Amino acid sequence: MANINLASEGGVVNSAPQSDAHEFDATKTRTQGQLVLRRFLRHRLAMVSFGVFVFLVLFAFVGPLIWTYDFEDVSSKAYQPMSGTHPLGTTQVGKDMLALLMRGTGYSLQIALIVAALATAIGVIFGALAGYLRGFVDTALMRLVDLLLIIPQIAVAAIVVKGFSGSWYVVALVLAAFAWMQIARITRGETLSLSQREFIEAARACGATTPRIIFKHLVPNMIGSITVNATLAIATAVLTEAALSFLGLGVQPPDTSLGVIVLENYGQFLNRPWLFWGPFIVLVSLSLAVNFIGDGLRDAFDPRQTKVRA
Amino acid sequence: MIRYIIRRLLISIPILLIGSFACYVLVATAGNPLAEMRFRPGVTEADIKAAEISLGLDKPVFVRYWNWLTDFLSGDWGQSIALGQAKTAVFPAVTDALWTTGRLVIGAELLALTLGVSVGVLAAVRQYSIFDYLATSTAFLMFSMPIFCVAVIVKNYGIQFNNVLESMGLDRWLTTAGPRPGGFSGSFGEVIFKYTGTFLLPTIALMLISFAAYSRFERASMLEILHSDFVRTARAKGISQSRVIFRHAFRNALIPVATLFSLNFGAVLSGAIITETVFGWAGMGTLLVNSVRQFDPPMLMGWLAVTATLIVLFNLVADVVYGILDPRIRLG
Numbered sequence: 077m078a079n080i081n082l083a084s085e086g087g088v089v090n091s092a093p094q095s096d097a098h099e100f101d102a103t104k105t106r107t108q109g110q111l112v113l114r115r116f117l118r119h120r121l122a123m124v125s126f127g128v129f130v131f132l133v134l135f136a137f138v139g140p141l142i143w144t145y146d147f148e149d150v151s152s153k154a155y156q157p158m159s160g161t162h163p164l165g166t167t168q169v170g171k172d173m174l175a176l177l178m179r180g181t182g183y184s185l186q187i188a189l190i191v192a193a194l195a196t197a198i199g200v201i202f203g204a205l206a207g208y209l210r211g212f213v214d215t216a217l218m219r220l221v222d223l224l225l226i227i228p229q230i231a232v233a234a235i236v237v238k239g240f241s242g243s244w245y246v247v248a249l250v251l252a253a254f255a256w257m258q259i260a261r262i263t264r265g266e267t268l269s270l271s272q273r274e275f276i277e278a279a280r281a282c283g284a285t286t287p288r289i290i291f292k293h294l295v296p297n298m299i300g301s302i303t304v305n306a307t308l309a310i311a312t313a314v315l316t317e318a319a320l321s322f323l324g325l326g327v328q329p330p331d332t333s334l335g336v337i338v339l340e341n342y343g344q345f346l347n348r349p350w351l352f353w354g355p356f357i358v359l360v361s362l363s364l365a366v367n368f369i370g371d372g373l374r375d376a377f378d379p380r381q382t383k384v385r386a
Numbered sequence: 387m388i389r390y391i392i393r394r395l396l397i398s399i400p401i402l403l404i405g406s407f408a409c410y411v412l413v414a415t416a417g418n419p420l421a422e423m424r425f426r427p428g429v430t431e432a433d434i435k436a437a438e439i440s441l442g443l444d445k446p447v448f449v450r451y452w453n454w455l456t457d458f459l460s461g462d463w464g465q466s467i468a469l470g471q472a473k474t475a476v477f478p479a480v481t482d483a484l485w486t487t488g489r490l491v492i493g494a495e496l497l498a499l500t501l502g503v504s505v506g507v508l509a510a511v512r513q514y515s516i517f518d519y520l521a522t523s524t525a526f527l528m529f530s531m532p533i534f535c536v537a538v539i540v541k542n543y544g545i546q547f548n549n550v551l552e553s554m555g556l557d558r559w560l561t562t563a564g565p566r567p568g569g570f571s572g573s574f575g576e577v578i579f580k581y582t583g584t585f586l587l588p589t590i591a592l593m594l595i596s597f598a599a600y601s602r603f604e605r606a607s608m609l610e611i612l613h614s615d616f617v618r619t620a621r622a623k624g625i626s627q628s629r630v631i632f633r634h635a636f637r638n639a640l641i642p643v644a645t646l647f648s649l650n651f652g653a654v655l656s657g658a659i660i661t662e663t664v665f666g667w668a669g670m671g672t673l674l675v676n677s678v679r680q681f682d683p684p685m686l687m688g689w690l691a692v693t694a695t696l697i698v699l700f701n702l703v704a705d706v707v708y709g710i711l712d713p714r715i716r717l718g
């Protein structure tokens with residue numbers, strides 16, 4: 077497959093080939109990683125989305141350093157309209173909406189990234205172990221997944237947040253506890269088919285240990301779907317966290333998040349619409365951008381699956 | 387088939403038992419239902435001790451779980467122990483809430499399924515047409531949209547629509563704050579009018595959320611089938627386009643969507659919880675939020691047990707439907 081890619085798009089043929097025999101030397105060889113990166117960089121929608129994502133990260137983490145108001149600053153007057161000093165107005169308690177949004181985006185991003193990282197790590201390890209060892213480990217894993225599937229995440233998250241604390245990292249942990257199953261299933265499926273292949277058999281014949289086979293032979297061959305699903309897990313986590321916080325069952329004050337901001341301000345939809353549309357636009361662009369990046373990554377890792385989208 | 391169903395039901399019993407035990411331990415460790423009692427004036431340490439003993443909180447968690455389980459299975463779901471509330475029985479509270487949610491969800495889901503499947507088939511048949519791009523981008527946008535934002539937007543435009551109606555000298559038609567208590571009365575036409583007014587907005591909100599997934603799924607599976615060999619053979623034999631699409635492709639393309647429809651229950655439930663909260667319906671969502679806020683373990687356990695059982699049943703239905711629609715899948 078790598079050769080086909082080289083010929084079709086990766087290979088830049090030297091403009092002055094001396095002879096047929098030297099043509100291969102003139103072709104620049106690229107590693108799999110370089111090919112993927114190249115395809116991703118050429119995916120226009122994904123690159124635009126990546127730009128949006130970077131902008132949101134800067135908005136969340138660099139923005140508060142530059143912006144004049146602090147998100148906890150309640151010295152401004154309540155419910156001011158949009159103006160030069162308060163581009164997005166102020167809230168009921170006189171907090172500057174822009175500063176609040178920066179802080180909320182930051183927490184939402186932090187939660188989503190931690191959830192995705194944890195879910196991917198747990199999912200890949202469990203999935204690969206189950207798919208590679210089969211038998212008892214596999215059965216145990218699938219039963220655990222069955223178990224987690226019948227308990228509504230929203231209820232567990234609510235109980236945990238009520239019982240322990242509504243800090244952002246507790247919310248992240250609960251979300252991760254339910255997010256790893258999807259990745260574990262995909263990893264397991266791929267491991268099942270990969271471990272039938274000769275190179276795994278060869279590695280085992282050479283005496284490679286199970287961890288070595290999993291991390292050196294299986295995982296690098298699944299890196300595409302793992303990356304794509306990790307990205308999609310970020311998008312899901314952003315929306316789930318927002319939904320939980322909106323119900324008042326997620327992140328609790330003094331921490332804030334995009335969901336909390338919507339919860340506190342959606343009552344003003346008709347009178348002061350900007351207080352709703354501000355967090356709404358940030359939330360939707362964040363989740364759209366991450367979804368499109370995931371799509372671009374999928375196309376980059378597996379050009380055969382390229383889907384045309386509007 | 388019957389043997390398969392019985393076997394699946396038997397397998398789900400231990401899963402439900404372990405699941406309910408896990409939930410029980412979680413609820414038991416998450417908080418003390420008597421915590422607020424301490425802050426009340428005139429409550430002595432002896433009162434708390436007495437309350438603890440009457441609720442069985444002095445016993446170990448295994449014993450309490452066992453008592454709860456045997457009571458639950460014999461139909462005694464216990465009473466709410468939230469302070470400041472009349473001791474509502476759990477069973478009617480949960481079943482009432484389930485009925486409210488069910489009425490809302492079933493209609494919305496059926497509408498979403500019909501609409502999603504139609505749009506998906508059209509988009510697949512006219513692939514890369516303007517309609518396809520429009521449907522695809524709408525579905526993608528709805529996917530990335532937080533459910534509660536959809537509900538809030540729908541609700542507020544409903545209020546504005548009402549204001550317009552009122553300025554025209556008509557009654558406010560759309561209900562945005564929960565169904566009227568005591569049902570509907572009046573002539574048949576009036577009942578229909580009030581009924582639609584009450585259900586329209588939450589149904590639209592719920593429908594928009596599910597619709598995206600169904601249309602995307604139907605489009606993908608329809609495309610896959612339209613490009614398969616047996617469809618080409620059918621075309622080669624000179625069968626008309628509409629017959630190929632409806633008799634040969636459509637029926638096969640329905641299989642994955644039917645499975646998604648039954649498996650989607652958990653997602654639909656959380657969507658319904660949010661929609662209910664925004665529109666002020668006293669369904670499963672409100673019950674969960676209130677029981678968590680007041681920390682009411684018997685109510686929470688009843689809630690969890692009912693939803694977990696329903697999810698197990700819906701998963702079973704999904705597998706059975708799959709087996710009926712696709713005879714190649716052998717259940718057993």
